[in-house]
Every structure is written in structure tokens, then in C-alpha cells.
Amino acid sequence: EVVLPTGEIVTFGGKLIKNAMGLDLLHLMIGSEGTLGVITKAVFRLIPKSPYSCTLVASFNERLEAMKVAPLLAPQMIIPLAGEYIDHDLCEISAKYLGTEWPAKKGNAHIFYICMGETEDEVYSQAEAIAKICEENGAIDVLMAETRAEQDNILKIRGEIASAQKAEDSVGDFLDICVPPVKLIELMERILEIEKKYDTRIPVTGHSVDGNLHPTPLKELADRGLLEKVKEDIYKETIRLGGVISGEHGLGTIRLHNTPLWPDPKIW
Incomplete structure (x- = not known):
């Protein structure tokens, strides 16, 4: 259930398993993150956990x-x-x-x-x-x-x-880059090159099956005035490999100034 900017209340999807009537706007509303309408009710399908x-x-x-x-x-x-x-x-x-x-x-x-x-x-x-x-x-x-x-x-x-990283107070930023899974090796190669270029260590976790990595440039880069340059280099390499600068966390206000790096800024 969504409230549109006009005040109209509209329902997309629902308890139906299948529905081919009208335009499929459900995922458009979900993906708009509240910019096209306010979600006031949601119905989830629960799947039993494998034993x-x-x-x-x-x-x-x-x-x-x-x-x-x-x-x-x-x-x-x-x-x-x-x-x-x-x-x-x-x-x-x-x-x-x-x-x-x-x-x-x-x-x-x-x-x-x-x-x-x-x-x-x-x-x-x-x-x-x-x-x-x-x-x-x-x-x-x-x-x-x-x-x-x-x-x-x-x-x-x-x-x-x-x-644990926050408790150590050592991280400058938590990134959320994503590339096609077949490009994951190249992305890690680029991260290693960026480490060498700036004489730093960039710890990495990620969801390897999805091609989604979370590099965490360290706070010492900010102390050297290099944090934004390192982030921009990582983002540029990610986009060059057909990826995006946020795979699951969303952009928010922190990443908005990086969106012009995307080849088609019209979608922002």
C-alpha cells in the first residue's frame, strides 16, 4: 500500500501469487525509496527454512x-x-x-x-x-x-x-561496490593496485556469489588527505567493469556527490 504525492492511496501487488493486470509498478515503488510515494503497508511471503x-x-x-x-x-x-x-x-x-x-x-x-x-x-x-x-x-x-x-x-x-572495525575506530568509510560476478577477480586486482598506489591497506569483505564487495579504506587516508581520492579511484574502476557504487546499501546523502561518475546521470 502506497500513498502517492497527490494523497491518493494505491495498492500494488498484495496476497496474489500471480497478477498480470495493468503496469507492474511494485518494484518501481520499492526501488524509489520513498521518493515516488510513501509505503504504508507491506505484505510478505514467508518461505519455510530448509531443515x-x-x-x-x-x-x-x-x-x-x-x-x-x-x-x-x-x-x-x-x-x-x-x-x-x-x-x-x-x-x-x-x-x-x-x-x-x-x-x-x-x-x-x-x-x-x-x-x-x-x-x-x-x-x-x-x-x-x-x-x-x-x-x-x-x-x-x-x-x-x-x-x-x-x-x-x-x-x-x-x-x-x-x-569490530568501528570499535577500533580505524575505518574511514564502508563502501558497497558491485560488479558482475565474472568481473570480481578484476575488481580485486584493481583494489590491490590502488593499495599499492597510495601505500595503504584496504580491508575487504563481501558477497562473492553476488559480485558485491565492501572495501573499507582506513582513516589514516583521511589524515593524509587521500580518502576521497581513494574512494573515487575504487568507484571509477567499479564502473569501468560494468558495476555500480552501491549494490545493497543505497546512496543516501553520503554517496550523492559520486553519482556523476555513473555513465548515465539522467537516472539520478
Whole structure:
């Protein structure tokens, strides 16, 4: 349910599973983030959670090795529930912040995959296939978390990385760039080049299956007057690779001055 600027109340979608009548404006309203109308009511479809799951953590010596794996899953029809990239040092910072331990001790970069299914065989078959791809492409260790407590620990450490970084007060900005998944390796290569160019470290987490990365340029760049230049370089490389400067967080006011970098500013 949406209230339009005219004051008119309009309903899009609803409890129907299918509806081909009229224009499909539902996602237009959702995507407009309140600029075309105020959403006053929403109906969600709930899907039962699969009864079986496991979490796989693959460890790599280098970031680029970890990134190589992400685009290799889809062509083999392997679609995990989630695939998360994390720098090892960020895992340790978050684990310390939470008073727990990150289970993977080897490597400098990790990707963890969550596999879910209706049977144990389905879940473990998918996990084994992912593990095989990782091992064939440079993984130095692959761990499988089977118990709920082990899986929850990994997810909690991942989920609190930003909070742990904020507690350290070391981050200049949390970015939200996104490229086509096949361009993920090139994007990480560009980030490594930018690190070298500005003699800095840019910690990275991200959703590797979606091509969505969260580089976090450090506050020391602001102290050197370089933070905005580093962000602009990252954004330019992202757009050059066919990406966008925000994949899931939205623009808000903080990113608006960067929108002219987009090839077609008319959509803003």
C-alpha cells in the first residue's frame, strides 16, 4: 500500500501469487525509496527454512586465489544459499571483539559458503562439490561446520566485522561496490593496485556469489588527505567493469556527490 504525492492511496501487488493486470509498478515503488510515494503497508511471503544446512570455510593464501572460485560455481549449477569473502585479519578482529575464535587458522583470505537443502545427502553433496572446486583452485584448507553452534559462530563473526572495525575506530568509510560476478577477480586486482598506489591497506569483505564487495579504506587516508581520492579511484574502476557504487546499501546523502561518475546521470 502506497500513498502517492497527490494523497491518493494505491495498492500494488498484495496476497496474489500471480497478477498480470495493468503496469507492474511494485518494484518501481520499492526501488524509489520513498521518493515516488510513501509505503504504508507491506505484505510478505514467508518461505519455510530448509531443515538441513552446513557451512564450508575455504582458506587461501591470497585474495585473488579466493576470488577465482566465485564465478566457477554457477556454470556447474551449484548455487549455495550464500558465499561470503573475508580477509583473515578481519575475522580475527571480529572474533576478538566477540570473545570467541575464528575456526580457520590457515591462509590470509577466506570464502565461506552456506549450503541448505531438504535432505542431508543434498546438503553434503553440494558442500563436497564446492570443496572440490576450492581445492582444485588453490585452497590450502577447507573446514566444514556441521553443528548449529559452529555455524552460528562463523555467521556471528562475519556479521559483527563492521562493529569490530568501528570499535577500533580505524575505518574511514564502508563502501558497497558491485560488479558482475565474472568481473570480481578484476575488481580485486584493481583494489590491490590502488593499495599499492597510495601505500595503504584496504580491508575487504563481501558477497562473492553476488559480485558485491565492501572495501573499507582506513582513516589514516583521511589524515593524509587521500580518502576521497581513494574512494573515487575504487568507484571509477567499479564502473569501468560494468558495476555500480552501491549494490545493497543505497546512496543516501553520503554517496550523492559520486553519482556523476555513473555513465548515465539522467537516472539520478
